[in-house]
Amino acid sequence: MTMPYPLRMPTTCRTSLRPSFGATYALLLTTVLLPLSAHAEPQSGESAAASGETASYEATDEAPRSAYLSDWYNQNVTVIGSKDIRFGPQKIDDIYLEYEFFGRKGPLDLYGYIDMPKFFGIGNAADSGIFDKGSPIFAEIKPRLSLNELSGRDLSLGPISEWYLAANWIYDWGHNSDNRQNTLYSGLGTDIETGTPLDVSFNFYGKYQWENYGADNENSWDGYRAQLEYSYPLASFDNGASLFYAGFTNYDFGSDLGDDNSARTNEAVVATNxxxxxxxxxxxxxxxxxxxxxxxxxxGSELNFGDGDFRVRSTGWGYYFGVGWQF
Structure with a gap:
């Protein structure tokens, strides 16, 4: 199963590229309803949109109607091709469809996406997806609630301009429990003021693991994640296009997964550009x-899933290429 972790981008830039069963379905329902609620009321938008436009429902001579459906809830649909993705014991190549959403509304800072793996029936031998008994949906939702806005106080401390209650929920809807992941990271988040166009956020989470493809750490608190996110506008062009860089690094540590299994580790790092x-x-x-x-x-560890021995290649580079439509 691919785990793309698409990038969380500032809500001021539309040139963007990221429980219990009851809570699971509630979060999925939230994902479905948020786009509808985002379109319900006309709002005077103040956030910057792509190519310098102002997102607004109100059409006037000075502020023509926005090219987007919402003044805060940013959406896109993207076809993504991936190569050598290393979140599992075997490298995955896949072409899939993704719906991505993000935005800031009051104290809520939201990012998320829903993937449909192998949507076009193209992938390598280790790949499976929505139409061949693999996972029909892989989703990630990352809400943060601003403590500054909730308290009505300036909580800035040195370079930290804003504090958040932060969560990161990941759900892989596999066709049975051994092919399913259900992970909740929860903790504190921050925005860091750099005094430059560089946008930086840092989140620190504890991890609770429900299903995890049959791994030994299921239904337990198991480790931590330190997450650094960063983005930078690179250029604007006369044709109305813009070029943007964004990246993040996840450092997972403190797990017990590798204590009794030589094929697993207690730490992992993923750095994205x-x-x-x-x-x-x-x-x-x-x-x-x-x-x-x-x-x-x-x-480098050796495994056999019934088709012969193979060596795990979980360290190295992977790549994604995508073409999408923002609306």
Whole structure:
């Protein structure tokens, strides 16, 4: 199963490229309803959109109607091709469809996406997806609630401009429990003021693991994640396009998964670098991602799933290329 972790981008830039069963379905329902609620009321938008436009429902001579459906809830649909993705014991190549959403509304800072793996029936031998008994949906939702806004106080401290209650929920809807992941990271988040166009956020989470493809750490608190996110506008062009860089690094540590299993590890690192060339609606995406023991699989260990021995290749580079439509 691919785990693309698409990038969370500032809500001021539309040139963007990221429980219990009851809570699971509630979160899925939220994902479905948020786009509808985002379109319900006309709002005077103040956030910057792609190519310098102002997102607004109110059409006047000075502020023509926005090219987008919402003044805060940013959406896109992208076809993504991936190569050498290393979140599992075998490298995955896949072409899939993704719906991505993000935005800021009051204290809520939201990012998420829903993938349909192998949607076009194209992938390598280790790949499976929506139409061949693989996972029909892989989703990630990352809400943060601003403590500054909730308290009505300036909580800035040194370079930290804003504090958040932060969560990161990941769900792989496999066809049975051994092919399913259900992970919740929860903790604190921050925005860091750099005094430059560089946008930086840092989140620190504890991890609770429900299903995890049959791994030994299921239904337990198991480790932590330190997550650094960063983005930078690179250029604007006369044709109305812009070029944007965004990246993040996840460091997972403190797990017990590798204590009794030599094929697994207690730590993992993923570092992502993305370049987005974007018009008002059309966008192009290129990503280079470095994995170190991706998915907590021990690089170089030997496994056999019934088709012969193979060596885990969980350390190295993987790549994504995408073409999408923002609306």
């Amino acid at each position: 993305a370049f987005v060339y974007s018009f008002t609606h059309l966008r192009f995406l290129a990503v280079a991602r470095y994995f170190h023991n991706g998915g907590q699989w021990n690089d």
